[in-house]
Structures are given as structure tokens and as C-alpha cells.
Amino acid sequence: MLEITVPVMEPLSGLRRTHSCGELTLEQVGREVTLMGWVHRRRDLGGLIFIDLRDRVGITQVVFNPQTDPVLHKKAGLLRGEFVVAVTGTVHKRPPGTENPQIGTGQVDVIARELRILNTAKPLPLQVSEDQEVDEALRMKYRYLDLRRAGMQSIMHLRHRVTQSVRKFFDQEGFWEVETPLLIKSTPEGARDYLVPSRTNPGRFFALPQSPQIFKQLLMVAGFERYFQIARCLRDEDLRADRQPEFTQIDVEMSFVEQEDVLTLMERLFASVFQECLDYTLPIPFPRLTYKEAMEKYGNDKPELRFGLPILDVSDGVRESEFSVFSDTLAKGGSVKGISLPGKGGLSRKDLDGLGKLAESMGAKGLLSYALTDEGPKSSILKYLSPSSQQKLQELAALKPGDLLLMIADETSRALDCLGKLRVELGRRFDLIPRGKFAFAWIVDFPLFHYNEDTRQLEPQHHPFTSPLQGDLDLLDKDPTRVRAAAYDLVLNGYEVGSGSIRIHQRPLQEKIFNLIGLSMEEAKEKFGFLMEAFEYGAPPHGGIAPGLDRIVMIMAGAETIREVIAFPKNQNANCLLTGAPVEVSEDQLKLLRIRVDQG
RNA sequence: GGGGUCGUCGUUCAGCGGUUUAGGACAUCUGCCUGUCACGCAGAAGAUCGAGGGUUCGAAUCCCUUCGGCCCCGCCA
Numbered sequence A: 001m002l003e004i005t006v007p008v009m010e011p012l013s014g015l016r017r018t019h020s021c022g023e024l025t026l027e028q029v030g031r032e033v034t035l036m037g038w039v040h041r042r043r044d045l046g047g048l049i050f051i052d053l054r055d056r057v058g059i060t061q062v063v064f065n066p067q068t069d070p071v072l073h074k075k076a077g078l079l080r081g082e083f084v085v086a087v088t089g090t091v092h093k094r095p096p097g098t099e100n101p102q103i104g105t106g107q108v109d110v111i112a113r114e115l116r117i118l119n120t121a122k123p124l125p126l127q128v129s130e131d132q133e134v135d136e137a138l139r140m141k142y143r144y145l146d147l148r149r150a151g152m153q154s155i156m157h158l159r160h161r162v163t164q165s166v167r168k169f170f171d172q173e174g175f176w177e178v179e180t181p182l183l184i185k186s187t188p189e190g191a192r193d194y195l196v197p198s199r200t201n202p203g204r205f206f207a208l209p210q211s212p213q214i215f216k217q218l219l220m221v222a223g224f225e226r227y228f229q230i231a232r233c234l235r236d237e238d239l240r241a242d243r244q245p246e247f248t249q250i251d252v253e254m255s256f257v258e259q260e261d262v263l264t265l266m267e268r269l270f271a272s273v274f275q276e277c278l279d280y281t282l283p284i285p286f287p288r289l290t291y292k293e294a295m296e297k298y299g300n301d302k303p304e305l306r307f308g309l310p311i312l313d314v315s316d317g318v319r320e321s322e323f324s325v326f327s328d329t330l331a332k333g334g335s336v337k338g339i340s341l342p343g344k345g346g347l348s349r350k351d352l353d354g355l356g357k358l359a360e361s362m363g364a365k366g367l368l369s370y371a372l373t374d375e376g377p378k379s380s381i382l383k384y385l386s387p388s389s390q391q392k393l394q395e396l397a398a399l400k401p402g403d404l405l406l407m408i409a410d411e412t413s414r415a416l417d418c419l420g421k422l423r424v425e426l427g428r429r430f431d432l433i434p435r436g437k438f439a440f441a442w443i444v445d446f447p448l449f450h451y452n453e454d455t456r457q458l459e460p461q462h463h464p465f466t467s468p469l470q471g472d473l474d475l476l477d478k479d480p481t482r483v484r485a486a487a488y489d490l491v492l493n494g495y496e497v498g499s500g501s502i503r504i505h506q507r508p509l510q511e512k513i514f515n516l517i518g519l520s521m522e523e524a525k526e527k528f529g530f531l532m533e534a535f536e537y538g539a540p541p542h543g544g545i546a547p548g549l550d551r552i553v554m555i556m557a558g559a560e561t562i563r564e565v566i567a568f569p570k571n572q573n574a575n576c577l578l579t580g581a582p583v584e585v586s587e588d589q590l591k592l593l594r595i596r597v598d599q600g
Numbered sequence B: 001g002g003g004g005u006c007g008u009c010g011u012u013c014a015g016c017g018g019u020u021u022a023g024g025a026c027a028u029c030u031g032c033c034u035g036u037c038a039c040g041c042a043g044a045a046g047a048u049c050g051a052g053g054g055u056u057c058g059a060a061u062c063c064c065u066u067c068g069g070c071c072c073c074g075c076c077a
Helices: A070-076 A136-141 A150-171 A213-220 A259-278 A290-299 A324-331 A349-360 A386-398 A412-429 A507-516 A523-535 A550-555 A587-593
Strands: A032-044 A049-054 A060-063 A083-095 A108-119 A195-197 A205-207 A226-234 A244-256 A287-288 A311-313 A335-341 A367-373 A376-378 A404-410 A439-445 A449-452 A457-460 A487-492 A493-501 A542-547
Touching: A032 A060, A049 A070, A049 A083, A049 A523, A060 A083, A070 A108, A150 A226, A150 A259, A150 A550, A205 A386, A213 A226, A213 A244, A213 A542, A244 A550, A259 A439, A259 A487, A259 A542, A259 A550, A259 A587, A287 A290, A290 A311, A290 A412, A290 A439, A311 A412, A324 A335, A335 A412, A349 A412, A349 A493, A367 A386, A367 A493, A386 A449, A386 A507, A412 A487, A439 A542, A487 A550, A493 A550, A507 A523
Parallel strands: A060 A108, A287 A439
Antiparallel strands: A032 A049, A032 A083, A049 A060, A083 A108, A195 A205, A226 A244, A244 A542, A311 A335, A335 A404, A367 A376, A367 A404, A439 A487, A449 A457, A487 A493, A493 A542
16 A cells, blocks of 8 residues: 655646536536645544635535545545645535535535645645734735635625626726826826836836826827726825725726716716625715815715714804803804714713813814703803803704714814814714715815915816816906816715816816916926827817725725735835835846936 | 834734743644544644843833834825
8 A cells, every 4th residue: 555644746637627616516416526726624533534625716525535545535634724636526415414504515525536736835824714813914925825815805806896897887888998008207296106217218217107197188189088997006105094006096088078977977887886796776876065065064075974973063152152262263263163962962071081082182172062961951161151052052053852062163174174083983983884884975166276385386186187167267367266176076985986077178278277386388388298289189078087996895895904905915115025025126227227326 | 204003932812020931722743533614632842022222139011222014194186
């Protein structure tokens, strides 16, 4: 008898997989099958050996019996976690009482006739077969193992289905998928560019695209009319849980459309994608809020709309109060803003202090409360509030018995900002945010510009190719900060997941905007002359949007960070912990590019 | 650039100035086990407590510095 003591790696040599590990049912009983995959778990009972064989699809139990084939059984005893094997055997109905209802293939097992060990595996730095939390740095270093785990497989499969669903939708709608260049001209406005030196043009550099913006507009000038691209975008900026240096946009541009056309198309896109990929019916149309409404009701331009608790202006309720925080704030033109918390009037002093601390950490000077308890109104500033003030306050906040009103008095924008952050945290703490809900919304009527105090210069809120709203054109000269843009953001569960606009398609207006943001005619020509020239050869009116694929999939998957939905993400320092990139390069490489590194 | 937080066997977690020879679970190794399915049982090996410095009779534990991970501010047209 052949004595096997160490696993020998064997070739496939013609062996073909007949089934996946996820598809065997009672239907295949009696048939000989060949499965290939990884040893997920082994249960060596001394006699019988059970192997859970895993592939991308599922898990099938393979049985090795020492009585039917002692040599094979001995070989099976050498198997360890994550060995790669091919098994040929017969599908059997499991003996009664040994079925496993937890897996789809649990009615059957495969009695092995042949086992080939295609590769071995060392003991693992992280457990593929278990769903425990593992240090993220370790996951990144061994990302190929991390990606084997069920959770990551299902997320990456979801991502695949989303991109396929997006492609199908756009194809049906008559859009052409076009690839735009990765090596492009650097235009240092906005985010920092990743630069690529050109060996054939020493001393000159390409930039990697922050988005395909200009090229998709040129495609409209080219008469493509409807374009989309699953496009990689690159920005050399600092990272966040929802920001990676390279990320993917569903880039879209259309000719002969107005804002409404883009919005409704996107609503149909996401309704279709969510239905197909999650079997979730999105209510359309999505709610639309103006930028101003969003700021006033939710304190930011990407409101979390899975729950209510809008911010209220209660200034009128405390206008007559002699409490100096109120009077001073209002005298200086600030506001008193509040959030009404139904049923939370019974919170203890300690709870309220905790919320106060929280508000302070969010930039508030303090948090004031007013509660309607069983024993009547309760507030640390009760003595400053006359009965009529209280009456007014209760009306403004629609307070019912048992409710709590939290207030911040400050410069209006700061009060809104703090309450906006507080609102979301209150939603979390009091568990007001429904799980499994997807609340899309549009934010519209953004200002075209914002004023940068440091540079004393108007800057585009979106980008300089955004068209002003038709009705606000006359304000461009009079009061540019009041000009609204034909721009729109798509918001989902408190994340900005897309941003778009109707573009400028006429040279004179484009020149005017460049001028207003302080770009001289020379600079404008130097940077964007080719675009303005294109506008002179019959550019159609056009507009578009670019939803962020990573963020949307992250939210669909219920993941906490964008890294969870990217196969090989960077860490917070924009390093790849798996490959070690970025790395220093050799003197020879630099010489070829005529680059010297300042070791500073 | 700034603020916060974490770092203990391969993994995950406990220990947070002294009954610690740093403990459990999983993984690994050895033995037993023929219907297990997170198999079970018995045993073994495995950790200079991220690194460096300091305080102390005594430091995984307190302090400082530093490195690394994560979260946030700035930044992201």
C-alpha cells in the first residue's frame, strides 16, 4: 500500500469541473461529478472524514470513507484549510437525520472516488472560514484571503451586478459607452492632480483625470448625444471613510436636455438598479429640496432623510426673553434654532448634559433644552421665558406633552451646522434611523459661486462649466453670489452620491464665468481654449451627472466604509498595504524622465 | 498640517501598578474518535505585551517620544 505522509501537488491534467459547489441537489443523486475549490473546513472523525468544499458559488460536503478506499482516505487526512482540490465522486442522498438545512446543498454529499491536491496552503494569517472581525491592516495585507470570505464575496458580487445593471439600463436607453483618456492635461483648479511624467516629452506631465468632465462635454460637441462610462477618477487628496484616491463614477452626459430630463432619467436608473440588485422598490420621483431648504431644515447639503426631526427656527419664541445668550445672538443677527424630540421630555439632567457635551464637540457654544414634562415645563432657563414666550415656543416647535426641544443660539450658519450634526447623532442614539431603508433626494438650486474669504475671490461651487439658471442670468453682473446654478446633487442616506449640472455650451457665457472666477482671458485660453473653441463649432445644449458607484454600492451593501466595496483599496495614507505602493523608483527610471527628487 | 482613538501568542479577546510562570477561544501540532457540519475529547507548542526612553523596590498596566491602523477637521473645482 502506498504510504502518503506529505501532500503532493498534482496537476489538473485534463480533469474538468462538472458542477459548482453550490448547485448539487437531490436531482443529481447517483451522478458522478467533479468539483473544484478550496477546503473550507474539515471534520476528521478518525473514521469518516468530511470536507466542506467551497467555491465562489457555495459549499458542498465531500465524504471520505476508510472502508471503501483506505488510500484515498489517508490522502484526505492530509487536507488542511484552504488547500485547493479537485474531487471526483458520486452524489448521494444524505442518510436521514444528517441533512444540513443551513446550506443549499445540504440534502446531498459527494462520496469521493478521487482526490487531487492542486495546491497546499500554509496556516492562514486570517481565517477565511470564519466571519469574525479582523484588523483592517491585516485584511489589506492579505486582501486576496480577505476577499475569499463570504461577506466580501457577496459585496463584490453585488457590485458586479450593479455595474451590469447600469450598463444594461443605459444601453436600453440609447446611451453609448465611450472610454475617455486617462492621460490628460493638468488643470490645477479643484482637487490636486496625480501627475504622470512623459518620457517622450521630458519635463512635461500628464494628469490623471479627476473626472472625465471635459471629454464628455467634447463628446456632446461630437454629436454623440447620449454618453455614459463606468469611469475611474483620481484625486490626490486626503482620504476619508467614504473617499479613496481612485474611485469610480457612473459618468453620464446628454444633449438637448434640461435639468428635469437628467433628474428623471437618474430616478429611473436607480429604481431599476435597486429593483434588480436588491429587489427594493424605490419610490420615485425622489424628493427635491433646494440647497437653501436643505441647509435650513437639515443643516447641510446632503441630508439624511431616513428620519424626520427637521431643524426649526424658534427665534420668535425667545425674542422677548432677557436671557442674554438669546438677546445677544438675535441682536447680532444670529438665530435660535431647535430640534423637537417627541417623547424625550423625560431625559435626565445627566442625559441632557451628555447631549450638551456632544453639541459642543460639534462646535456649538452650548445646548439649551425645554421639556414639557408631567410636572409642567422644565428648562434651566425657565425663569427667562414668559408664559407668552413659552406659548410661542411650544407652537413653533409643535411641542406636545412629553416632548423635548433642544436649542442652539448662534450665528445662523453655525447654529444650523451644529444642529445638523446633532440631528444625525440623535437619530443614531435614539435608533430613529430605519435599517434597510434607502432615502434618495435631489438637492437643487445651488449657488453658482461661493466667495472665498482667503483669496477674496469668487469660486465655482460645482465647477466652472456649470450653467447659471436661465432666470438668474441678469444677476451675473449685479450680484453674482446670488446667482443660482443649474446644478443638482443626488443624496442617499446622508451621503452625497452624485453631482451634476447643465453645462455652458456657448463661448461668451463660458468666458464670462471664467472672468468672474478670476481667470484672465490668457489663463482661460491657455487652460480651456480648446473647449471654448469647440463651443464655436456647433455645441449642443447639454448636461449630465456623475453618480459615485463606490458610495452607492457601499450604502446598498450596508458597509461602513468605501474600502469594503473596492477590491484593492488604499489605506488612509493612500498606501496599498498589499503591494507597498507607492514606492521609490530607481535613479535610472528618474533619469529617463529627467526628474530629480528633492530629498527635503 | 491639526485633533481623537487603538496597538497583548498566527487570529480574536481578557488582563490596566504587585497571588502573572501574561489567561481564554479559534487556528497549528500529537493522540483518540465511522454521520460530522463552528464535530467532539485529551494533550503540546506558540507572546521580548508595536518600538525607544522615563517614573517606580516593581511596568503589558503610569508618563514622554516614535512608528503603524482607524475616525474626524483642514482639503475634496
